[in-house]
Amino acid sequence: MSTSDVKLLGGWPSPFVMRARIALNIKSVDYEFLQEKVGEKSELLLKSNPVYKKIPVLIHADKPICESLIIVQYIDEVWTSGPSILPSDPYDRAIARFWAAYIDDKWFPSVRGIALIAEGDEEKKEAVQEVATGLELLEDAFPKCNKGGNFFGGERIGYLDIALGCFLAWLRVTEKLNNVKLLDEAKTPNLCKWAESFCSDAAVKDVMPETDKLLGFAKVLMARFKAPPAN
Amino acid sequence: MAEEVKLFRTWSSPFPLRIVWALKLKGIEYETILEDLQNKSSLLLQYNPVHKKVPVLLHNGKPILESLVILEYIEETWKQHPLLPEDPFEKATARFWARFNDEELLPSIWNASTKQGKEQEEAIVQVEENLKYVEEELKGNVFFGGETIGYLDLAFGWLANLVSVLEEVTGLSLTASGKFPLLSAWMQNFSDAPVIKECWPPRDKLIIRYQAMIEKYTAVAAPK
Numbered sequence: 001m002s003t004s005d006v007k008l009l010g011g012w013p014s015p016f017v018m019r020a021r022i023a024l025n026i027k028s029v030d031y032e033f034l035q036e037k038v039g040e041k042s043e044l045l046l047k048s049n050p051v052y053k054k055i056p057v058l059i060h061a062d063k064p065i066c067e068s069l070i071i072v073q074y075i076d077e078v079w080t081s082g083p084s085i086l087p088s089d090p091y092d093r094a095i096a097r098f099w100a101a102y103i104d105d106k107w108f109p110s111v112r113g114i115a116l117i118a119e120g121d122e123e124k125k126e127a128v129q130e131v132a133t134g135l136e137l138l139e140d141a142f143p144k145c146n147k148g149g150n151f152f153g154g155e156r157i158g159y160l161d162i163a164l165g166c167f168l169a170w171l172r173v174t175e176k177l178n179n180v181k182l183l184d185e186a187k188t189p190n191l192c193k194w195a196e197s198f199c200s201d202a203a204v205k206d207v208m209p210e211t212d213k214l215l216g217f218a219k220v221l222m223a224r225f226k227a228p229p230a231n
Numbered sequence: 232m233a234e235e236v237k238l239f240r241t242w243s244s245p246f247p248l249r250i251v252w253a254l255k256l257k258g259i260e261y262e263t264i265l266e267d268l269q270n271k272s273s274l275l276l277q278y279n280p281v282h283k284k285v286p287v288l289l290h291n292g293k294p295i296l297e298s299l300v301i302l303e304y305i306e307e308t309w310k311q312h313p314l315l316p317e318d319p320f321e322k323a324t325a326r327f328w329a330r331f332n333d334e335e336l337l338p339s340i341w342n343a344s345t346k347q348g349k350e351q352e353e354a355i356v357q358v359e360e361n362l363k364y365v366e367e368e369l370k371g372n373v374f375f376g377g378e379t380i381g382y383l384d385l386a387f388g389w390l391a392n393l394v395s396v397l398e399e400v401t402g403l404s405l406t407a408s409g410k411f412p413l414l415s416a417w418m419q420n421f422s423d424a425p426v427i428k429e430c431w432p433p434r435d436k437l438i439i440r441y442q443a444m445i446e447k448y449t450a451v452a453a454p455k
Contacts, residue, residue, distance in 0.1 A: 060320075091293055093304070094304040
């Protein structure tokens with residue numbers, strides 16, 4: 001299949017885009033990575049994702065697929081010769097999907113909340129506690145999913161690893177910017193060990209941004225976000 | 232092999248209703264456990280400690296949570312009367328619109344029903360935009376699943392059930408205006424389908440329930 005048959009609209013800092021890239025890497029799919037300019041949305045993006053106008057968008061044979069977790073499932077279902085991303089057993093799949101939905105609907109918004117919303121010590125403490133509670137739930141879930149392997153997916157990284165792992169760089173950036181510890185070896189030893197394995201996985205290491213580079217990007221973004229509105 | 236299937240639900244909540252429909256369409260026998268969300272059972276809290284919500288599907292003692300996740304589980308476990316398309320792109324499209332319903336459409340309709348003044352006006356505009364997408368997605372088919380009811384019909388199914396109830400309670404005209412003819416036709420076809428019809432919560436009870444709910448929300452928000 002030629003590279004131009006598979007395009008990914010995205011950006012290097014986005015954890016959601018990273019999900020799609022990891023999935024494509026797992027399946028050894030060649031693709032054209034079309035990076036959006038920060039603060040601008042290309043015509044192709046607006047045309048391919050008119051509802052949300054967001055990255056990532058996977059364009060396969062000119063057909064757009066939107067929403068990162070839907071993209072990951074699509075990749076798993078199309079490229080069947082590569083290793084499976086979702087577990088094979090329906091119950092295990094349901095568990096993986098449940099936690100991925102929890103991460104997107106509840107957990108990551110609370111991570112974002114630390115940096116963007118929380119003003120003052122009390123609010124920030126609450127936001128940090130929310131994130132910590134979520135991580136503890138995932139720490140508990142780990143031994144129920146991993147079947148003795150290093151990953152939620154078992155011996156190899158899978159859907160839930162991708163769903164959570166894509167946020168690791170942002171988690172480190174949030175820790176540095178707010179002087180808090182979120183991933184704590186004392187509280188979540190399984191997750192800390194898992195994080196190391198995840199980041200060094202072949203499908204992940206080239207697409208996980210370096211913390212310092214992401215930190216620089218985050219500072220620029222936050223300055224823009226907090227800047228007074230132009231008149 | 233004896234299959235034990237139980238469903239925790241309430242008499243009216245739209246999310247568990249999706250599961251009732253799916254189980255009936257596939258002809259799966261199950262036991263209903265009716266919950267009162269003001270007084271949740273210890274079993275519910277045990278099986279869904281994270282969200283403490285319905286629906287919970289219990290299959291041979293193992294809990295499955297979140298209505299869209301449950302639908303996929305049912306689809307993968309019981310292969311008769313397939314609900315999702317086979318083609319990965321069509322499957323991805325169905326999943327996308329189901330998420331759109333839960334993240335955008337449903338909240339926008341709830342906002343239009345419970346907010347007031349300018350916020351309500353803005354919510355109504357949003358509802359119209361969202362309904363336009365849904366109308367387009369029907370692509371002139373009888374159902375979102377094509378000839379027969381499928382996953383996306385079940386995801387949108389609450390519209391056929393509750394939109395007219397909300398319109399009656401609030402006086403708003405969301406689809407009654409006739410602006411969305413394909414969607415209105417779908418709502419009729421969906422509610423007339425035998426499996427769907429027999430599970431419909433009683434309308435008069437729904438009116439009372441939503442009237443009370445909306446009054447509570449608008450009273451809280453009312454300017455002093």
